[in-house]
Amino acid sequence: MVHWTAEEKHHITSLWAKVNVEACGSEALARLLIVYPWTQRFFSSFGNLSSAEAILHNPQVHAHGKKVLTSFGEAVKNLDHIKQTFATLSKLHCEKLHVDPENFKLLGNILIIVLASHFAKEFTPACQAAWQKLVGAVAHALALGYH
Amino acid sequence: MLNADEKQLIKHAWEKVLGHQEDFGAEALERMFTVYPQTKTYFPHFDLHHDSEQIRHHGKKVVTALGDAVRHMDNLSEALSELSNLHAYNLRVDPVNFKLLSHCFQVVLAVHLADEYTPQVHVAYDKFLAAVSAVLAEKYR
Numbered sequence: 523m524v525h526w527t528a529e530e531k532h533h534i535t536s537l538w539a540k541v542n543v544e545a546c547g548s549e550a551l552a553r554l555l556i557v558y559p560w561t562q563r564f565f566s567s568f569g570n571l572s573s574a575e576a577i578l579h580n581p582q583v584h585a586h587g588k589k590v591l592t593s594f595g596e597a598v599k600n601l602d603h604i605k606q607t608f609a610t611l612s613k614l615h616c617e618k619l620h621v622d623p624e625n626f627k628l629l630g631n632i633l634i635i636v637l638a639s640h641f642a643k644e645f646t647p648a649c650q651a652a653w654q655k656l657v658g659a660v661a662h663a664l665a666l667g668y669h
Numbered sequence: 670m671l672n673a674d675e676k677q678l679i680k681h682a683w684e685k686v687l688g689h690q691e692d693f694g695a696e697a698l699e700r701m702f703t704v705y706p707q708t709k710t711y712f713p714h715f716d717l718h719h720d721s722e723q724i725r726h727h728g729k730k731v732v733t734a735l736g737d738a739v740r741h742m743d744n745l746s747e748a749l750s751e752l753s754n755l756h757a758y759n760l761r762v763d764p765v766n767f768k769l770l771s772h773c774f775q776v777v778l779a780v781h782l783a784d785e786y787t788p789q790v791h792v793a794y795d796k797f798l799a800a801v802s803a804v805l806a807e808k809y810r
Contacts (some may be wrong), residue, residue, distance in 0.1 A: 638779035647703040
């Protein structure tokens, strides 16, 4: 179980309360596909991903990004039970989606950059540290069910 | 590696860094020390308190060197040759740490450039910083 200080929990929950999940989620997924184009391998059914512009305006990317970040929100609501919260999704990502867990780390760092660009000075080093710990914990939990 | 568009994006965004090398450098280092405490092991001789003179001085040094790299993207190996020697024979920083500092520097760019740190600028800098890191590690063995 991950141990969180009161300060870390505060950084996470107070920032999350201000996050526009749809906007940040779609932006994070779009950036993942643009910055690490090999991640497009998991989205062959998503239509036009041929350029940054196409990706940024792709409705399926938008919808899926929102879905992914909404799911991530479950971690924020269950900071003391992250492993359990993602047990089913972990199995899914291994058995059905066949996603290399390295991708969870990539998306985690992309989310950090999206938060930094939206929250600027408010995203202090201490706030970043709490969030890096969170994205690391989620990535770890998603990889736990792999076999 | 870097195409013409990406080089343009990098140079254009760098104009926002000019005049702030010390601030941005200090912030990147502070973020790295906070988020990845193991990186502090390379600075046992430094005062690592927030805004210390040593962090500001070192941050400025690092970002100024990145600025040199921006101006010589077509021959990074040559332009960074001395720094490459320094890191290989003297500092011997494990190359995994270049990724950590690169990430933190990108967070600083995102914080200060906000909307202007578009996905296109983001990927260009990700590639550029990876190229710089590779050059710094190229004489390690």
